[in-house]
Amino acid sequence: MSNLQIALELLCVGMVTVFIILCMVVLIGNLVVHFVNRFVPAEAPKVKVPRKRTSEISRKRIAAIVSAVNTVTGGKGHVVKIERR
Amino acid sequence: MDILNKLYEMTAFGDIFGNPGYIVMLLIGCLLLYLGIKKQYEPLLLIPIGFGVILANLPGGGMGVVDASNIQLADGRYMNFFEIAHEYGIMNLLYYSLIKTGLLPPIIFMGVGALTDFGPMLRNLKLAFFGAAAQLGIFIVIFAAIFLGFTPKEAASLGIIGGADGPTAIYTTIKLAPQLLGPIAIAAYSYMALIPVILPFVSKLLCSKKELMINMKEMDRKYPPKVKIKNLHVVKIIFPVLLGIVICIFVPSSVPLLGMLLFGNLVKEIGISVGRLSDTITNAIMNTATIFLGLTVGATMTADVFLNWKTIMILVGGFLAFAISILGGISAVKITNLFNKKKINPLIGATGLSAVPMASRVANEIALEHDPSNHILQYCMSSNISGVIGSAVAAGVLISFLG
Secondary structure, three states: OOHHHHHHHHHHHHHHHHHHHHHHHHHHHHHHHHHHHHHOOOOOOOOOOOOOHHHHOOHHHHHHHHHHHHHHHOOOOOOOOOOOO | OHHHHHHHHHOOHHHHHHOHHHHHHHHHHHHHHHHHHOOOOOHHHHHHHHHHHHHHOOOOOOOOOOOHHHHEOOOOOEOOHHHHHHHHOHHHHHHHHHHOOOOHHHHHHHHHHHHOOOHHHHHOHHHHHHHHHOOHHHHHHHHHHHHOOOOHHHHHHHHHHHHOOHHHHHHHHHHHOHHHHHHHHHHHHHHHHOHHHHHHHHHHHHOOHHHHOOOHHHHHHHOOOOOOOOOHHHHHHHHHHHHHHHHHHHOHHHHHHHHHHHHHHHHHHHOHHHHHHHHHHHHHHHHHHHHHHHHHHHHOOOHHHHOOHHHHHHHHHHHHHHHHHHHHHHHHHHHHHHHOOOOOOOHHHHOOOOOOOHHHHHHHHHHHHHOOOOOOHHHHHHHHHHHHHHHHHHHHHHHHHHO
């Protein structure tokens, strides 16, 4: 077989093979995507519900803060709002 | 006077002045270093290659790689590694153990796999076809090279430069025409470094302004993809395993390259549980392999091997292979656009050759020049990654046909 004939054969076989393999890449990719979408879809992310901050402050602590303010201001001061920082 | 004579003979001056080829090769080594250090053309490869060239062309240093016939014994078998190191020095030991055995290119492919994200390709699977069209340059240049007097094996090694993938070019050349390894590696890596020059040149020559302005995101809005991936992480884990098995059954000779590429990618996608492996592949192993690959490839470029007409033909042929591959990709897009409502920017075809991710970055810049809102990087990466697979398959075909 002449060398140019080998080159022609390589051109045909090579390009066809590369094309077929990349067709398979596309096919396998699509199959995997469909399979995963059907059987292993992503779990919905768990949303953390923020707790109400006021409930985090215990009654004992509120009582302690109120009495501390009373003592420091001599009964003149009032606690209107307690915020955690 | 006698002492001075002996001193002169002890140095390499006599050999260097006796054979100007050494001086030419030393200059070439320095040029490669300049391109790597100053111009930043593929510095990770060109600097070790340049220094390897210098080491190999210092007479008396014993760092040049010798022809395989030198390590073949009278009874047909080859010297063992100890004998090679003893007889021809450490560079030959490195070359025959790491390069000639075909070890390093697959190792580098493993690293490339661990750095590759198949996500863009999976999101735009249809664009992967252009990775096939952009392998055209490989096979056309084989034709031309055979016509000009190269043997089929040499022509195939020259043509594979058109795949724009350094490790693939080196692996194919080791298997088919190891005597051309130096010039082919230089051509492959130099042209990859010159992608920012070659790609705009060819694409502006072949595409109209209107074609370069095709906005892919707008097209996606007009014609949205039918399927959306619901769990990309799992897809990315299953895909390399399945793809590896199927492709390697069809083209077994591509297993060393593609198998390692897909293994590297799988390790990356699994994530934190094998994070140490992924980290080792992409850093320690990849860097070590790159250093030894560069030095040993450079050391094959001795004056007597490199300075001949074939080297010049390889440099010209390599450029043609690159340009024709880009042309193949662009033409495939243009043909597709004739039949589809959803138009594709031809630059996506131009990136069908490997050279990941530089080709995609350059194509994206060209698109942005024409339309500042047209970001096509993700689309280009699809054909670019499929080009890596395409060039490895092309190499497999060449090796199984001619090897």
